[in-house]
Amino acid sequence: MTALLLDQVTKDFGDKRAVDDLSFAVGDGEVFGFLGGNGAGKTTSLRMVLDIIRPTSGRIQILGRRPGRENSADLGFLPEERGLYRTMTALETITYFGRLKGMTRNDARAEGKTLLDRFGLGGSANTKIEKLSKGMAQKVQLATAVVNAPRLLILDEPFSGLDPVNQGLLEEEIMRLSRQGSTIVFSTHVMQHAERLCDRLLLLADGRKKFEGTQDEARATLPTRLRLTARETPVGLPGVVSVAKLQETDGWTDWDVRLEPGGDPGDLLQTCTERGFALRRFEQGRPSLHDVFIHIVGGEEGRA
Amino acid sequence: MNNPIFLVAAREFRQIAATRGFWITLLIIPFALAIAPVTAHFMQKDHTAHVMLIDPSGQAAPAIAARIALDHQRQVLQSLSRYSESHDLDRADPHALWARHDQYYTDAEVQAFIASGGLTHADAAMRRVAAPNTQPFGEPDPDYKIVPTPTRLATSDPAALARILPAMVSHARKEPNAEPLDYAVYIPADLASGRAPVQIWSDGPIAGDLMDVLQSTLTRALRLRFLQAQGVRPEMADAAQQIAPMVVVNRPAAGKGREQVMIRSILPLLVSYLLFMSLMLSGSWMLQGTVEERSNRLIEAVLACVSPNQFMYGKLIGTIAVGLTMVAVWVLAAIAAAFATQGMIADILRPALEPLSQPSVALAMIYYFLAGYLMISMIFLTIGAMSDSFRDAQAYLSPVMLLIAMPFAIIAQMVIRDPSSLGVRIMSWIPIYTPFTMLARLGAGVPLWEVIGSGLTLAAFVAIEVVLLGRVFRASLLGSGPKPSLAHIARLMRGRESD
Numbered sequence: 001m002t003a004l005l006l007d008q009v010t011k012d013f014g015d016k017r018a019v020d021d022l023s024f025a026v027g028d029g030e031v032f033g034f035l036g037g038n039g040a041g042k043t044t045s046l047r048m049v050l051d052i053i054r055p056t057s058g059r060i061q062i063l064g065r066r067p068g069r070e071n072s073a074d075l076g077f078l079p080e081e082r083g084l085y086r087t088m089t090a091l092e093t094i095t096y097f098g099r100l101k102g103m104t105r106n107d108a109r110a111e112g113k114t115l116l117d118r119f120g121l122g123g124s125a126n127t128k129i130e131k132l133s134k135g136m137a138q139k140v141q142l143a144t145a146v147v148n149a150p151r152l153l154i155l156d157e158p159f160s161g162l163d164p165v166n167q168g169l170l171e172e173e174i175m176r177l178s179r180q181g182s183t184i185v186f187s188t189h190v191m192q193h194a195e196r197l198c199d200r201l202l203l204l205a206d207g208r209k210k211f212e213g214t215q216d217e218a219r220a221t222l223p224t225r226l227r228l229t230a231r232e233t234p235v236g237l238p239g240v241v242s243v244a245k246l247q248e249t250d251g252w253t254d255w256d257v258r259l260e261p262g263g264d265p266g267d268l269l270q271t272c273t274e275r276g277f278a279l280r281r282f283e284q285g286r287p288s289l290h291d292v293f294i295h296i297v298g299g300e301e302g303r304a
Numbered sequence: 305m306n307n308p309i310f311l312v313a314a315r316e317f318r319q320i321a322a323t324r325g326f327w328i329t330l331l332i333i334p335f336a337l338a339i340a341p342v343t344a345h346f347m348q349k350d351h352t353a354h355v356m357l358i359d360p361s362g363q364a365a366p367a368i369a370a371r372i373a374l375d376h377q378r379q380v381l382q383s384l385s386r387y388s389e390s391h392d393l394d395r396a397d398p399h400a401l402w403a404r405h406d407q408y409y410t411d412a413e414v415q416a417f418i419a420s421g422g423l424t425h426a427d428a429a430m431r432r433v434a435a436p437n438t439q440p441f442g443e444p445d446p447d448y449k450i451v452p453t454p455t456r457l458a459t460s461d462p463a464a465l466a467r468i469l470p471a472m473v474s475h476a477r478k479e480p481n482a483e484p485l486d487y488a489v490y491i492p493a494d495l496a497s498g499r500a501p502v503q504i505w506s507d508g509p510i511a512g513d514l515m516d517v518l519q520s521t522l523t524r525a526l527r528l529r530f531l532q533a534q535g536v537r538p539e540m541a542d543a544a545q546q547i548a549p550m551v552v553v554n555r556p557a558a559g560k561g562r563e564q565v566m567i568r569s570i571l572p573l574l575v576s577y578l579l580f581m582s583l584m585l586s587g588s589w590m591l592q593g594t595v596e597e598r599s600n601r602l603i604e605a606v607l608a609c610v611s612p613n614q615f616m617y618g619k620l621i622g623t624i625a626v627g628l629t630m631v632a633v634w635v636l637a638a639i640a641a642a643f644a645t646q647g648m649i650a651d652i653l654r655p656a657l658e659p660l661s662q663p664s665v666a667l668a669m670i671y672y673f674l675a676g677y678l679m680i681s682m683i684f685l686t687i688g689a690m691s692d693s694f695r696d697a698q699a700y701l702s703p704v705m706l707l708i709a710m711p712f713a714i715i716a717q718m719v720i721r722d723p724s725s726l727g728v729r730i731m732s733w734i735p736i737y738t739p740f741t742m743l744a745r746l747g748a749g750v751p752l753w754e755v756i757g758s759g760l761t762l763a764a765f766v767a768i769e770v771v772l773l774g775r776v777f778r779a780s781l782l783g784s785g786p787k788p789s790l791a792h793i794a795r796l797m798r799g800r801e802s803d
């Protein structure tokens with residue numbers, strides 16, 4: 001089943017097009033990364049999903065329904081810009097958001113206490129937010145997003161502003177919810193988090209989709225890179241697109257070799273063996289998502 | 305109850321109710337009403353001024369003392385008349401002077417009252433017909449008491465008196481066990497010659513009515529002597545002194561009309577002022593809350609759970625609930641003060657609260673109160689949604705406050721003069737002033753067509769306001785950047801730049 005579907009969604013603010021003909025689908029139980037630079041249209045897209053703003057055109061389906069507050073019982077949302085009511089206590093805050101999402105007062109309080117205990121804040125349940133440290137307040141904010149054990153959790157730049165301890169806590173919480181069957185959609189421009197968490201991802205630039213697929217499919221969009229140490233130049237070998245000489249030691253030379261996108265390093269190794277092409281080193285480099293991002297989005301971002 | 309509107313409203317209410325300002329404001333009127341009788345009691349206690357008359361001739365002092373005694377009896381007679389009227393005791397003696405109300409009692413009448421047995425006789429007559437639980441009549445304290453003149457002063461000349469008396473009337477210099485003395489009056493024996501003045505020693509300003517007593521008594525003595533010197537027979541001269549116009553005070557008949565007079569002056573402004581005060585306070589608290597929600601960036605998380613409209617209505621309901629709670633506590637405190645206490649406060653409050661017992665007036669008051677609250681709160685709410693800080697909000701707030709507050713002062717003055725004047729009636733039809741003006745007028749009676757007409761106009765205005773300002777509110781909630789200009793706000797109202 002599809003947890004989230006956007007079909008040819010466009011959003012204009014006056015003359016400015018923030019999201020342009022965006023279509024993608026997130027399957028049930030997936031952890032989906034929504035990647036893009038600043039101003040790419042991530043927050044606008046997520047706000048449309050949550051019905052905080054309405055699309056200019058296109059169709060959105062969330063858990064099989066139209067966007068609206070009737071979905072809030074099944075949704076969790078952690079906005080990029082975070083804040084809490086300073087004069088409410090930690091537990092009151094979580095209970096309030098739980099009730100806004102349709103929970104009973106007792107259920108919301110009980111779940112709030114459980115979450116605070118799990119986040120190490122059991123002793124601060126009745127402390128006002130203004131008396132909590134920033135890190136503690138961040139944990140309370142996370143608790144408000146997940147208090148209703150949401151079927152779909154939407155996180156907008158969830159790691160921004162978090163200290164390393166809370167980043168770890170958030171990753172654990174995402175994985176915990178994922179294991180319980182929740183669908184997670186999060187936007188970020190920090191690729192390391194996406195690399196650790198995402199099943200699939202979407203790259204957005206200038207409001208347009210640039211890529212959608214798995215991490216392996218994303219990496220496949222980059223030329224395969226190899227590090228070879230050989231006596232001869234690999235130029236001319238089948239599939240080799242470019243070669244750069246790095247250093248030479250005792251008659252052996254280190255080469256940075258690029259294959260055409262989708263090229264299989266195994267084929268090259270087989271050719272070398274068949275031709276008696278002498279090798280001391282054959283090392284395949286695995287491109288990072290950061291490389292993929294720069295490759296796909298970087299140019300456009302640079303021009304923007 | 306999980307209705308998001310009520311959840312937002314309840315949170316808004318709790319947030320405001322958790323502030324110290326709310327509780328101080330809430331309790332200030334009950335506190336004032338509670339201490340008012342105590343203060344009044346202390347202020348009234350011992351208000352009898354002690355007067356010493358130094359009269360070498362021995363002729364003026366008895367006349368002054370007699371005048372003071374007569375004036376006190378007039379006061380007793382007037383109090384008895386009010387007591388008899390308010391406790392419905394005229395039937396005890398329908399021909400008695402105290403059974404005639406709203407009349408200034410002449411000296412002859414007061415003397416007749418004394419001759420017929422005075423207070424003792426009147427009180428006995430009233431007790432015979434009064435219900436057992438009727439509060440007993442309290443004789444008012446006399447304004448002045450004549451104290452005996454020590455012999456050494458009675459024979460002193462003005463120069464010696466000028467040395468001795470200042471210390472005797474001075475509260476600061478007086479000896480601890482000395483008899484109280486507020487005024488010392490020296491009347492020279494040769495007053496008629498015009499060469500020696502009457503002298504008064506006092507530690508403060510001279511009470512106006514004491515001055516009247518002295519002047520009228522001494523003037524009368526001088527005139528009598530003058531008329532007699534001109535050959536007028538003594539009895540004619542004395543009769544000339546007794547000539548006085550008969551004065552009748554015209555007031556509406558006791559009961560409904562009487563109460564209306566009180567209402568015209570007290571209730572309208574009280575209710576209107578309550579609306580104004582509670583609105584300004586709860587409105588500014590809500591504005592602070594909304595600015596906090598914006599500046600703390602928690603609106604987006606809330607808007608993921610409730611729609612902007614639910615959020616807006618929730619905040620409005622919460623604020624109105626705060627205002628109504630304040631007003632309810634104030635009115636309950638006033639009712640408690642009116643019926644649980646005696647004295648001046650109760651005398652003012654009881655008739656002032658009377659119209660609330662008429663369902664139609666009470667309903668109309670509640671309507672104008674709620675509509676006024678909604679109208680002004682909506683403005684505060686929208687300003688809060690457009691502002692990142694309280695300083696930002698002030699820029700919008702100042703002109704709005706001026707627009708509302710300045711005419712309010714004018715309305716108050718116009719209503720005091722005449723609650724049905726043309727100016728007041730015109731203001732009743734300007735929607736932003738309708739609630740204040742109509743609340744101020746309702747107690748004194750307003751034609752039904754005006755109540756319905758201005759009520760409908762107000763309802764239409766509030767509906768349009770909620771739609772237009774609602775657009776600005778929704779569009780501004782997640783906005784950032786510089787404060788929107790008036791032109792931009794106008795575009796938002798037209799719905800040109802939603803989202």
